[in-house]
Amino acid sequence: MRRIGRTTRGRLWGAVAVALALVWAFPAYWILNGALQPIEALRAPTPSFVPTDLTLDAFGRVLDGEFFASLRLSLSVTLICVALAVVCAFVAAVAISRFRFRGRVSFIIVVLTIQMIPPEALFISQYRMLNDWNLYNTIAGLSLLYVAAVLPFTVWLLRGFVDGVPVELEEAAMVDGCSRFRAFFTITFPLLAPGLIASGVFAFLQAWNEYTLAVVVMEPDNRTLPLWLRGMTTVSNQAIDWPAVMAGSVLVAVPVIVFFMIVQTKMTQGLVSGAVKG
Amino acid sequence: MTDQETARVPLTPTPVTAPDRRRRRRRGGLGGYWLLLPAIAVLLIGEGYPLVRQVIMSFQEFGRAQQFGAPPEWIGLDNYRALFTDSQMWGVVVRSLVFCAVNVALTMVIGTTFALIMLRAPRVPRVVLQVSMLLCWAMPVIAAMTAWQWLFDSRYGLINWTLTNLGLGDFTRHNWLIEPLSFYLVATVIVVWMSVPFVAFTAYAALTQVPEDALEAGQIDGANAWQRWRFIIYPSIRPALTIVLMLQIVWDLRVFAQIHYLQGVGGVPSETHLLGTYIYTLGVGQSEYGMASAFALFVLVLTLVLTARYVHALLKAETV
Numbered sequence: 001m002r003r004i005g006r007t008t009r010g011r012l013w014g015a016v017a018v019a020l021a022l023v024w025a026f027p028a029y030w031i032l033n034g035a036l037q038p039i040e041a042l043r044a045p046t047p048s049f050v051p052t053d054l055t056l057d058a059f060g061r062v063l064d065g066e067f068f069a070s071l072r073l074s075l076s077v078t079l080i081c082v083a084l085a086v087v088c089a090f091v092a093a094v095a096i097s098r099f100r101f102r103g104r105v106s107f108i109i110v111v112l113t114i115q116m117i118p119p120e121a122l123f124i125s126q127y128r129m130l131n132d133w134n135l136y137n138t139i140a141g142l143s144l145l146y147v148a149a150v151l152p153f154t155v156w157l158l159r160g161f162v163d164g165v166p167v168e169l170e171e172a173a174m175v176d177g178c179s180r181f182r183a184f185f186t187i188t189f190p191l192l193a194p195g196l197i198a199s200g201v202f203a204f205l206q207a208w209n210e211y212t213l214a215v216v217v218m219e220p221d222n223r224t225l226p227l228w229l230r231g232m233t234t235v236s237n238q239a240i241d242w243p244a245v246m247a248g249s250v251l252v253a254v255p256v257i258v259f260f261m262i263v264q265t266k267m268t269q270g271l272v273s274g275a276v277k278g
Numbered sequence: 279m280t281d282q283e284t285a286r287v288p289l290t291p292t293p294v295t296a297p298d299r300r301r302r303r304r305r306g307g308l309g310g311y312w313l314l315l316p317a318i319a320v321l322l323i324g325e326g327y328p329l330v331r332q333v334i335m336s337f338q339e340f341g342r343a344q345q346f347g348a349p350p351e352w353i354g355l356d357n358y359r360a361l362f363t364d365s366q367m368w369g370v371v372v373r374s375l376v377f378c379a380v381n382v383a384l385t386m387v388i389g390t391t392f393a394l395i396m397l398r399a400p401r402v403p404r405v406v407l408q409v410s411m412l413l414c415w416a417m418p419v420i421a422a423m424t425a426w427q428w429l430f431d432s433r434y435g436l437i438n439w440t441l442t443n444l445g446l447g448d449f450t451r452h453n454w455l456i457e458p459l460s461f462y463l464v465a466t467v468i469v470v471w472m473s474v475p476f477v478a479f480t481a482y483a484a485l486t487q488v489p490e491d492a493l494e495a496g497q498i499d500g501a502n503a504w505q506r507w508r509f510i511i512y513p514s515i516r517p518a519l520t521i522v523l524m525l526q527i528v529w530d531l532r533v534f535a536q537i538h539y540l541q542g543v544g545g546v547p548s549e550t551h552l553l554g555t556y557i558y559t560l561g562v563g564q565s566e567y568g569m570a571s572a573f574a575l576f577v578l579v580l581t582l583v584l585t586a587r588y589v590h591a592l593l594k595a596e597t598v
Contacts, residue, residue, distance in 0.1 A: 009398075010398070010399070010400050011400070013395055013398040013399040013400070013403070014399045014400045014402070014403035014404075015403070016395055016399070017395050017396065017399035017403040017404060017406065017407040018403045018406055018407070020392065020395065020407060020410075021403075021406045021407040021409070021410035021411075022410070024407075024410045024411060024414050024471070024474070024475075025410040025413055025414065027414070027417075027422060027425040027426060027429065027471070028413050028414065028417060028425070030425050030428070030429065030436070031421065031424070031425045034428065042434060043434060046439075047434075047436050047439055084320070087316070088316040088317045088320055089317065091313040091314075091316060091317070092313060092314050092316070092317035094313055095309070095310040095311075095312075095313035095314045096310075096314075099309055099310030099313070100310070101308075101310040101311060104310065107314060107318075108593070109589070109593065110321075111321075112589045112592055112593070113582065113585075113589055114321060114325055116528065116581060116582060116585040116588070116589065117325065117578060117581065117582075118528070118531075118532050118554075118577070118578075118581055119534070120532050120534050120553060120554035120557055120558070120574065120577060121557075121574045121575070121577045121578035121581060122325065122328050122329060122332060122574065122578070123557075123558070123561075123574075124332065124335075124557060124558075124560075124561035124562070124567060124570045124571055124574055125328040125329070125331045125332035125335060125567075125571060125574075126324075126328045127561070127562060128331065128335070128567060129327065129328050129331060144320075144323065144324055145324055147320050147324065148320050148321055148323070148324020148325050149324070149325075151317060151320055151321060151324075152321070155317060208418070209418040209419060209420070211419060211420055211534075211535040211538075211539075212534045212535055212538075212554070215538065215558075216558065216562060226418065226419070226420040227420075229420050229421065229424060230420055230423070230424075230539060230542065232424075233424055233427055233543055234542050234543055240431075242428055242434060245424050245428070246424065246425070246428070248424075249420075249421035249424045249425065250421075252418055252420070252421050253416075253417055253418050253421040256416055256417075256418050257413065257416045257417070260412075260415070260416035261412065261416065
């Protein structure tokens with residue numbers, strides 16, 4: 001009797017879970033649905049809930065010169081940001097994990113505090129600074145702000161990974177005659193690969209999706225992908241080409257979703273173990 | 279950096295293995311300093327210098343003369359005085375606080391409820407819900423905004439069509455963004471939708487740590503569902519929820535991307551500013567760098583006060 005009661009209750013919760021999943025995923029479905037339809041279907045008085053006449057026309061309309069210019073800009077800024085952030089954060093993480101020196105704890109506190117500063121609290125003076133240095137509306141200027149913005153978290157993330165490799169492994173290699181430098185690079189470094197990938201992906205996601213700073217320090221003729229996407233929707237209501245906008249959203253979102261799935265588990269686990277202990 | 283709260287999750291990674299807590303560290307030498315140099319340089323140029331400069335600018339006047347090249351004039355605390363006696367600024371602050379409170383409350387309640395549902399649902403539906411949450415969490419903020427803009431569109435939007443066809447009134451060509459209250463309703467739907475997955479995943483992970491025997495003991499003692507939640511489950515997930523709550527407060531105070539986007543596609547900016555967009559308009563729009571800097575510092579201090587506890591908890595949790 002009791003068993004039956006339990007399974008029905010489980011089924012009920014299951015049904016609720018699926019219903020909520022559908023509601024929450026709906027905007028994502030709506031993007032895909034819109035991207036695959038001809039524009040006439042979307043302007044019909046009744047919305048079409050499934051793409052009946054599938055077409056890739058919208059993607060054709062969206063893959064124009066402007067898109068590729070924005071793609072190039074976004075890729076440049078993102079790659080610079082990933083490369084610099086990973087290298088700087090890696091050496092800094094080694095320093096705070098493997099060395100003990102004066103000011104070490106202060107550095108960690110500063111890093112954690114900077115991580116909390118929202119871009120809105122600094123972007124006016126960053127905008128003025130880039131103006132004065134002739135870096136306004138340049139790849140270099142935007143990348144500089146991005147590297148500085150992602151660095152605190154990447155340092156903190158990598159520090160955890162370096163801490164996770166026992167020093168004893170290196171010391172054993174040193175006893176066998178390796179130099180400290182060589183011991184680190186042959187023993188510890190390969191074990192840090194997952195950490196380097198996670199922090200690189202994190203920097204990628206931030207730079208690729210970033211909107212606020214790009215609005216502030218880039219001109220409208222020099223847009224990263226999020227601003228390009230937004231540019232398509234600010235024309236007058238009648239003229240918005242919704243299938244094209246949705247196709248653009250698909251193009252911007254797919255790489256992000258793929259990368260996000262790769263690192264997600266690691267990040268959530270991290271927060272909880274930190275939180276529960278505190 | 280973006281409002282994409284989602285990805286910018288300041289979490290602590292789990293150490294790969296449980297290391298010997300009394301790790302030996304190399305002492306002496308300048309090696310540590312050399313390795314820190316690149317990171318310190320980047321942070322000084324990208325964040326430190328702008329911060330100092332912003333403090334200086336907040337004591338300066340940037341008027342018409344400065345636009346023609348005159349050096350900025352020192353005016354002491356005038357910017358702060360002007361700011362704190364300005365009713366528009368207080369309007370923005372109050373609106374931001376209310377918006378933040380409503381959004382955080384909704385996000386926390388819905389997110390925790392989702393986590394409880396995940397815990398009770400059988401395996402397959404649970405995974406379906408988790409995949410859906412993950413998809414929504416991963417979605418770039420502007421891509422999601424386009425979908426919501428279209429859903430709420432006055433002419434081709436699904437929401438107007440649905441409401442009209444359900445007989446809830448005539449919503450044909452109803453504009454959701456023109457009225458400030460309705461504008462904030464749309465913004466709230468979007469922000470809550472985006473923020474729930476993070477809360478749900480964190481709360482779910484914490485819920486799976488709740489000791490099974492405590493729950494069983496409660497059941498044997500005849501505790502009902504509410505009592506089990508109140509006296510067993512809630513106390514053990516509270517530390518995780520507190521941190522999530524604090525991060526949500528900080529994130530929902532600013533929400534620049536969502537508000538700026540909605541203002542650009544139909545909202546009335548002067549009536550819908552929150553902290554971030556107000557600083558932007560003051561500074562970049564009106565070249566009032568002094569006032570904008572003073573206000574930005576106010577937001578900065580507010581954020582740091584709100585997050586001090588989190589930073590403290592992180593430091594305490596990890597053996598630094």
